Amino acid sequence: MTRLNLAQFAGPNGQLSIEATREIAAELVALLRAAPHWLVLVTEQNPIDLDGIVNVLVAMGQHNATTGSELPHISKTKIRVDSKQSARHGNVTHYSRTPDALPLHTDCSNKAVPPNLVAFAMERPDPQGGGESVMLSASDLVHELPEDLVSLLRQPIFPFAAKKRYPILQGEGDDLRIRYYRQQINSALGEQCTSSDNLQEALDELERYLELSNRSVRFAMHTGEVVIMDNQRVLHGRSAMPANSPRLMHRFRLSVPVLSTCRE
Ligand SMILES: O=C(O)CCC(=O)C(=O)O
Ligand SMILES: [Fe+2]
CATH class of the missing domain: 3.60.130.10 (Clavaminate synthase-like)
Known part of the structure; x- marks a missing residue:
């Protein structure tokens, strides 16, 4: 560090x-x-x-x-x-x-x-x-994710607030960016009362990678x-x-x- x-x-x-x-x-x-x-x-x-x-x-x-x-x-x-x-x-x-x-x-x-x-x-x-701190950079995380999950996370389909959908991953190589907060997405999904199974599955999969990450x-x-x-x-x-x-x-x-x- x-x-x-x-x-x-x-x-x-x-x-x-x-x-x-x-x-x-x-x-x-x-x-x-x-x-x-x-x-x-x-x-x-x-x-x-x-x-x-x-x-x-x-x-x-x-x-x-x-x-x-x-x-x-x-x-x-x-x-x-x-x-x-x-x-x-x-x-x-x-x-x-x-x-x-x-x-x-x-x-x-x-x-x-x-x-x-x-x-x-x-x-x-x-x-x-x-209250220990935990950090994980997007550039480290993507190495651990399967390619099909990465391409899904690049789609601007994730609701973070009513009517606001963003990709979770954006940019390439050195310019990789991430936006993620499961509770925020859950609360946005709750407001819309719609939830696609695909989306939930992708998020659950991402969540498992975050929990088990060797790079955090x-x-x-x-x-x-x-x-x-x-x-x-x-x-x-x-x-x-x-x-x-x-x-x-x-x-x-x-x-x-x-x-x-x-x-x-
Ligand atoms: O308490 C911490 O270490 C982090 C708190 C936090 O992530 C926040 O307030 O946004
Ligand atoms: Fe925070």
Whole structure:
């Protein structure tokens, strides 16, 4: 797994200058453009300096942008077990606030264009070792899938919201992208009250490959670490944790245009 140390870029007092922030952002963008399209940024900070992380992520969003362009919008959410929030079953995002395992998925899979950058900064891990992160890149996954399943997953037939159908796999070679969230598809299918057996079978088959994948990577995040991924090329999930777990993560989402530009 790729790990990048923030200390390499910091000045003698541990501070990150604007210049250093841009340098880290450029390095992170370069790393994320290559497979497996995710990495861990190690800050060794406790407590973690969230403003510093936001500055780096915003600089990634601006990387190679023309000067004077707008600051990228960054969404920030605390992820921790919250029984009140998790009781709100209105949409699939409530799963984040349960102590349950989250199966491999894309964030915002129902959006026309899901944000391509998702990051989780660990403030406080679960002391009992629950809530481990799991990552699987699309480029690794396709090696494990039979060809007929891959061609089916490339069809724009999978409902992620009412009237919105998308392919699960898109693009070729280095530019392979994935969009997947079983619960999101199930809830879209529920609204439409139609479900083709073919589609369900394909999804069940994909689900088995995801569960048994030899290429998914499971690891414990430590305080001060930030896992950063290209949400259009990598699926992520987590293992379960105790119901009273004090685990606290910060989730950031934004669009980083250079991650989506065509690659040679
Ligand atoms: O808790 C985690 O490690 C991941 C949570 C997650 O996937 C999400 O909130 O989108
Ligand atoms: Fe997620």
